[in-house]
Amino acid sequence: MAVNRRQDILNAATQSFSLFGYKATTMDQVAKLASVGKGTIYTFFANKEELFNEIITKLIADMQQKATGVIVPGEKFQDNVHHALVEMLDFRRDHQLMIKLIQEQRDIGTPIVNNVLDKVEESILTFIRDKIEIAIQRGEIKKCDPDIFAYIILVTYISLIFDWEKSREPLSKEEIAEIFQTYIFNGLSLR
Amino acid sequence: MAVNRRQDILNAATQSFSLFGYKATTMDQVAKLASVGKGTIYTFFANKEELFNEIITKLIADMQQKATGVIVPGEKFQDNVHHALVEMLDFRRDHQLMIKLIQEQRDIGTPIVNNVLDKVEESILTFIRDKIEIAIQRGEIKKCDPDIFAYIILVTYISLIFDWEKSREPLSKEEIAEIFQTYIFNGLSLR
DNA sequence: AACTGACCAAATGGCCACTTTGGTCACTCA
DNA sequence: TGAGTGACCAAAGTGGCCATTTGGTCAGTT
Numbered sequence: 001m002a003v004n005r006r007q008d009i010l011n012a013a014t015q016s017f018s019l020f021g022y023k024a025t026t027m028d029q030v031a032k033l034a035s036v037g038k039g040t041i042y043t044f045f046a047n048k049e050e051l052f053n054e055i056i057t058k059l060i061a062d063m064q065q066k067a068t069g070v071i072v073p074g075e076k077f078q079d080n081v082h083h084a085l086v087e088m089l090d091f092r093r094d095h096q097l098m099i100k101l102i103q104e105q106r107d108i109g110t111p112i113v114n115n116v117l118d119k120v121e122e123s124i125l126t127f128i129r130d131k132i133e134i135a136i137q138r139g140e141i142k143k144c145d146p147d148i149f150a151y152i153i154l155v156t157y158i159s160l161i162f163d164w165e166k167s168r169e170p171l172s173k174e175e176i177a178e179i180f181q182t183y184i185f186n187g188l189s190l191r
Numbered sequence: 192m193a194v195n196r197r198q199d200i201l202n203a204a205t206q207s208f209s210l211f212g213y214k215a216t217t218m219d220q221v222a223k224l225a226s227v228g229k230g231t232i233y234t235f236f237a238n239k240e241e242l243f244n245e246i247i248t249k250l251i252a253d254m255q256q257k258a259t260g261v262i263v264p265g266e267k268f269q270d271n272v273h274h275a276l277v278e279m280l281d282f283r284r285d286h287q288l289m290i291k292l293i294q295e296q297r298d299i300g301t302p303i304v305n306n307v308l309d310k311v312e313e314s315i316l317t318f319i320r321d322k323i324e325i326a327i328q329r330g331e332i333k334k335c336d337p338d339i340f341a342y343i344i345l346v347t348y349i350s351l352i353f354d355w356e357k358s359r360e361p362l363s364k365e366e367i368a369e370i371f372q373t374y375i376f377n378g379l380s381l382r
Numbered sequence: 383a384a385c386t387g388a389c390c391a392a393a394t395g396g397c398c399a400c401t402t403t404g405g406t407c408a409c410t411c412a
Numbered sequence: 413t414g415a416g417t418g419a420c421c422a423a424a425g426t427g428g429c430c431a432t433t434t435g436g437t438c439a440g441t442t
Contacts, residue, residue, distance in 0.1 A: 005385090027435060037386035039437075048435065144373060147359075152374055155350040156343055164342060182335060183343055183375060196416090218404060228417035230406080239404065386441075394433070402425070410417075 006044045008034040014055050018097040021104040022052060022113050049112055056116050059098070060123045063091045067127055077135040078185045081128060082177045085157050088124050093161075125150050141185075156184065197235045199225040205246050209288040212295040213243060213304050240303055247307050250289070251314045254282045258318055268326040269376045272319060273368045276348050279315050284352075316341050332376075347375065 012033035016025040027048060031038040045051040067084040092098050098120075104113045128150040135141045160176050171179070203224035207216040218239060222229040236242040258275040283289050289311075295304045319341040326332045351367050362370070 026433080028433095031387090038435090039386055040384080042436070043384080145370075148370055149374060151350070151355065152347055152370075155354070156347060159342070159346040163346070168338075179336075179339055179343075182333075183340060186377065217402080219402095222418090229404090230417055231415085233405070234415075384442090386438105388437105388439100390435105390437085392434085392436105394431105396431085397429090399428095400426085403423085404421105406419105406421085407417100408419100410415105412413100412415095 005034070005036055005040060009036060009041055009044060009051070010055060010058075012036075013051050014097065017052065017055065018100055021100045021108075021110075023104065023108060023110050052112065052116070055097075056119065059095070060120060063088055063095075063120070064123065064127060066091055071131075077131065077140045078181060079177075081131055081153065082180065084127065084131070085124075085153070086173055086176075088127070089157060089161050092120070121154070125154055128153055153180075153184070156180070196225070196227055196231060200227060200232055200235060200242070201246060201249075203227075204242050205288065208243065208246065209291055212291045212299075212301075214295060214299060214301050243303065243307070246288075247310065250286070251311060254279055254286075254311070255314065255318060257282055262322075268322065268331045269372060270368075272322055272344065273371065275318065275322070276315075276344070277364055277367075279318070280348060280352055283311070312345070316345055319344055344371075344375070347371070 009030065013025070013030045016029050016033060019025075020029075027038055027041060030051075031041055034041075041051065045054070067088050070083040070087050071080050092102070101113050101117060104110055105117055125147075129146045132141070132144075132146040132149055136143055136146070157176070157180075160171060160179065164171060200221065204216070204221045207220050207224060210216075211220075218229055218232060221242075222232055225232075232242065236245070258279050261274040261278050262271050283293070292304050292308060295301055296308055316338075320337045323332070323335075323337040323340055327334055327337070348367070348371075351362060351370065355362060
């Protein structure tokens with residue numbers, strides 16, 4: 001033991017954040033879980049927020065990787081974006097830490113958690129924007145403002161996946177893909 | 192005086208709700224403003240919530256009327272929907288009572304206020320859905336699910352008008368109309 | 383030199399007396 | 413005599429106080 005204390009701390013913190021959220025995780029708790037004196041944490045991380053940020057950076061990287069993993073180079077832009085978005089939103093919905101943070105944002109509104117979730121959204125937007133830019137360059141879709149288009153795509157996906165079902169029958173992934181094809185992509189495809 | 196006590200009460204309550212919100216308006220307050228004994232309110236309205244509901248029903252009717260007012264029978268479906276939506280969202284943004292209620296939902300989350308704002312959203316959705324159904328019947332746009340399409344339109348408008356500018360340059364009404372034309376309606380128009 | 387945990391100021395949470403509020407109803411008086 | 417009233421009530425909400433907890437430090441140990 002005692003070789004990778006830094007990683008031990010990260011693991012312990014991830015576990016605790018996932019289980020209790022940001023606010024309800026105490027540095028004592030993390031220290032105990034990592035079998036480390038509390039002071040040791042502060043030799044690796046300036047404060048609780050930085051420890052948290054490092055974990056989130058890793059989480060975003062994981063998410064991006066998963067999304068990249070379902071991109072098939074030859075396939076249609078629409079299908080690739082759909083798969084990547086479903087992958088990222090599934091991640092957001094199923095990942096234990098993510099779930100806790102979204103709960104915490106809703107119930108308490110911890111500012112640091114808000115920031116972090118904004119960062120996650122921003123990273124999804126960037127991902128889609130890149131795909132849009134590539135698709136435009138390749139002539140797969142009409143020229144358009146990638147920022148706005150990425151924003152519209154994300155907002156629509158989120159509302160269809162998370163908000164629609166608050167008062168209606170949930171939609172399957174296939175239905176969502178079809179809806180998207182019909183309502184949005186049609187207008188941008190070259191024919 | 193003393194001929195239209197019911198209306199006096201409604202006026203007083205509207206004034207107070209607009210000024211202080213639902214929670215911070217007391218029945219004593221309303222009674223005093225209406226120059227009426229508190230008990231009298233309860234001969235016309237079962238309770239505070241019903242008094243509130245009656246006011247909101249009126250407000251929704253006003254909003255619908257404004258929206259209907261900008262509909263020009265001969266004009267294109269897209270333009271009519273755009274004008275009606277901008278009208279309703281402007282109403283939502285500028286109407287004193289509406290402003291207070293949205294604030295209250297955000298800051299306190301009074302359940303009754305949440306319900307009422309859901310009702311407002313529902314009424315906007317119904318309005319758009321009707322226009323879509325008519326447009327389909329007339330062959331102005333492709334066949335599609337009016338519920339889903341209305342939902343997508345509303346969500347996109349709201350996010351472009353209210354959320355987009357939280358971290359970016361706000362968009363003008365003309366820009367929004369154009370964005371909508373480009374990204375969404377294009378796919379549904381017959382050609 | 384790496385690590386620890388007792389220690390500290392500041393923030394938080396629990397408790398409880400006190401106030402406010404929606405709603406009632408015995409009474410007034412036109 | 414019935415429409416109108418406002419003192420009254422239970423219940424919910426508020427505020428202030430004090431004990432506890434928490435992020436962060438640092439003198440001391442290994």
